[in-house]
Amino acid sequence: MLLALKLALVPAFLAALTVAGRVWGPSVAGWLAGLPVVAGPIVLLLALERGPAFAAQASAASIAAIAASEAFNFTYAWTCRRSAWPLALMAGMLGWGGIAMLLTHLPGGLIWAVAAGCVAVAISQSGLPRVTGHVPAARLGLGDLALRMLAGALLTVAVTTLSASMGATWSGLLSVFPLLGIVLAVSAQRAHGADFVALLMRGMVIGRGSFAAFFAVAATMLPHYGVWLSFACAAAVSMVVQGATRRLLRAKRTVRVVTRELAEQQSAD
Numbered sequence: 001m002l003l004a005l006k007l008a009l010v011p012a013f014l015a016a017l018t019v020a021g022r023v024w025g026p027s028v029a030g031w032l033a034g035l036p037v038v039a040g041p042i043v044l045l046l047a048l049e050r051g052p053a054f055a056a057q058a059s060a061a062s063i064a065a066i067a068a069s070e071a072f073n074f075t076y077a078w079t080c081r082r083s084a085w086p087l088a089l090m091a092g093m094l095g096w097g098g099i100a101m102l103l104t105h106l107p108g109g110l111i112w113a114v115a116a117g118c119v120a121v122a123i124s125q126s127g128l129p130r131v132t133g134h135v136p137a138a139r140l141g142l143g144d145l146a147l148r149m150l151a152g153a154l155l156t157v158a159v160t161t162l163s164a165s166m167g168a169t170w171s172g173l174l175s176v177f178p179l180l181g182i183v184l185a186v187s188a189q190r191a192h193g194a195d196f197v198a199l200l201m202r203g204m205v206i207g208r209g210s211f212a213a214f215f216a217v218a219a220t221m222l223p224h225y226g227v228w229l230s231f232a233c234a235a236a237v238s239m240v241v242q243g244a245t246r247r248l249l250r251a252k253r254t255v256r257v258v259t260r261e262l263a264e265q266q267s268a269d
Contacts, residue, residue, distance in 0.1 A: 011149035013037035014180070035207060035242060036062075036214045038152060039175040043218065044231055046171055052222040052230070054168050057108075059219035061172025063212050064103045064113035067120035070208075071095035072178040073201040074124050076185050081129060081194040085186045092178070092185070100173050110219050117212050124205045129198040148183045210242035 014037065036043075039062050047055030076092035083091075099120075106112050158174075166174070181204070188196045214234045221230035 008153075011152045013041065014148045014152045015145060032203075032207065036211050036238065038179055039065075039211070040214060040231075040235070042175040043172070043215070044227070046175075047222065047227045047231070052227055054171075055227070056219045056222040057168030058172035058175065059215040059222065060108070060110045060113045061103070061169045062176050062215045063110070063219070064106055064116045065100070065173045065176035066117035066208055066212065068096045068099040068103060068173065069176055069178050069181060070120040070124045070205070071099040072181050073185075073204060074128060076181070077128055077194075077198050077201045080185070080189050080197050085189045088189065089182065089186060092181070096178055103173060104169055110216060114212065114216065117208065121205055121208050124201070128201050128205065129194070131195045131198045131202075151179055151183060206245050207242065209245050210238040213241040214238035 016037075043055055043058050043062060046058055072092040072095050075095035076088050079091040080088035103116065106116060162171075162174070181201075184200055185197050188200055214237065217234040217237045218230055221233060225233075
């Protein structure tokens with residue numbers, strides 16, 4: 001039963017996310033990628049296999065791991081503006097690995113984890129490349145979709161299998177391994193260029209709030225209320241926060257459209 005969940009749950013979320021991004025564009029794809037569509041099911045499986053206490057520690061580590069994911073996004077987004085995707089991917093992975101190693105030395109506890117995540121989001125929000133022009137929605141083939149789903153299944157199996165020897169901290173960190181960031185960024189750069197990647201990464205920053213809310217609720221409730229109630233409440237709170245950030249996403253899209261129209265008007269004059 002658990003193996004079937006590992007092989008089906010995360011790939012199904014990835015497929016739904018991919019279709020949504022294809023319809024609504026890179027900013028929305030990045031925003032939706034902020035949801036715990038990969039890490040959430042992985043930590044749920046860890047809770048079922050290793051118990052609520054282990055999963056609570058992994059949940060706190062997952063919030064801190066936002067910093068490592070943002071390190072990947074930040075490094076990739078800037079490197080891909082001058083280099084092809086293999087070099088950008090290598091730089092991004094170095095960024096993720098370096099920050100992940102630092103996070104293992106972070107004091108335990110939810111407060112430190114939230115602080116690390118907030119600092120990383122603030123840096124990305126102010127420092128990621130800015131895009132003012134129009135970037136179209138992505139066109140994704142069935143082969144790319146199948147690759148994403150396969151990668152999601154493999155990551156889920158790997159993390160839940162290795163957690164027995166890695167411990168809760170590394171389990172949480174690896175549950176937030178930038179699977180979505182890697183697959184989305186590489187395919188976006190190859191098909192649409194660096195501006196598409198920048199919008200994607202900026203959308204992810206906006207979506208981090210719902211991710212952090214999910215794991216903050218899970219880390220708080222798991223030791224006291226069991227697995228299913230804790231994850232149900234975490235999912236509900238995450239969706240509420242995600243809905244709130246939708247307004248911010250719309251405002252950013254409006255500003256970008258107005259800026260583009262003003263630039264076109266000035267060019268015409």
